[in-house]
Amino acid sequence: MQPRFVGRLSLADAVTVTNAMVGFVAVVVAPGDPELAARLVLLAAVADGLDGVVARWAGSSAAGEYLDSLADVASFAVAPAVVVVAVVGEAWEVSVADPTARTVLAVGLPALFVAMAVTRLGMYTAFDTAAKHTEGAPSTLAATILASAVLAGVAQPQVLLAGTAVFVYLMVSTVRYPDLLARDALLMGVVHSLAVLFPEFAGMAFPYALLTLGLAYLTLSPRFYWREGDPAANGNA
Template sequence: MNILHALRPPDLFTILNISLGFAAILLIHESQSQDAIKLAVLLIIIAAVADGLDGFVARRTGSGPLGANLDSLADLISFGAAPAFLVVGAFSPPMHIWPAAIIFLICGALRLARFNISGKSDQLFEGLPIPAAGMALSVSVLLGKPSLTFPLMLFLALLMISTLPYPKIRDMRILLILGLLVIAAAWAAFLQSNILYAAIILGALVIAYLLSPVVISRLQKGR
């Protein structure tokens, strides 16, 4: 198979996802300054946007033979390895804390492997999607509190391999609102240097999604 001939339009967004995630790793490897950390978080968030776009385009143009596997590999880099490396680079923990980052990465890989072999639902994910986990972990770094970030890393790892139902967000109106909020957070962090405000906006979005299984459970019981 000619790899280049097998590529489809959605795969280009997946390649962008991979590039942004690895760029975040390289950035943190080069510098652990506050500006580098903020930029790395932004790169991971943009990678999540690219991940959403590849799915959006695939549903309209069709996916190629590389699509699903390439997407999982990209997600493992951008939302598994990059956030874990960001945490270790930002806080420089002692070596006995490193297993928390390794567990996060392993659970992300297990989550993706299960997704690839299980039946797909049009409405729900089984377990927390790794892009949501990666963004949640990355945003927590902006608060500068390792005592919060490291327990959160393990909690997110458990949510990824859980069987809790998480909704698939495909409504363009909701996606537009989320996009505007992310832009507002980026504006606060980079143009106004207000990291706390950016973290609050992004954190509120993340918490709302993390709690969504509770809402789904309530709705199902109400039927």
């Protein structure tokens, strides 16, 4: 007897499920190697972009939107939160067996990040998939910035937790973020891939470039990236 999904899911869905698998592996390796886990989070982001390309080329299924959000929970909610816990926990030598105020902060803030990312993904699936923009910072963007900061070596515990706290708010805010143009999405995908493959090249140039692009989109796109004809253009973002 064949599995139920045979004939119902598309090739794009297979890429989406792979994204979830990569996110799980990132969670597994994060306590021992946060940098590798960060690279896997970025690899999952590449898969997240690729499934859209495959869907346009080979078609999608009715389950695609739901699978995408479910996969993103693993790769861009749980995985980056665990990376934050691993980096901060190692630097602060926190232990859940001997809880302190630092332990509560190091674990509680990433847990809140997961809660807000899941909330955002549910709201996105319900309300934003047909639009050319989304409300709240994309969880993929949040995960990309946190992971690239770890790879670039600028993720001191205070900085990483501060960034996590900012995303806790921004992911469920009403700030509108426009979808990337195809050429810009391709550029981000290339830089993602280079950061995954060659994180230490030229003084960690690719993680720094990815972090810069991510922060630029986070801070500037709600105001300046709208295309002519977009509903949120002309200062209404």
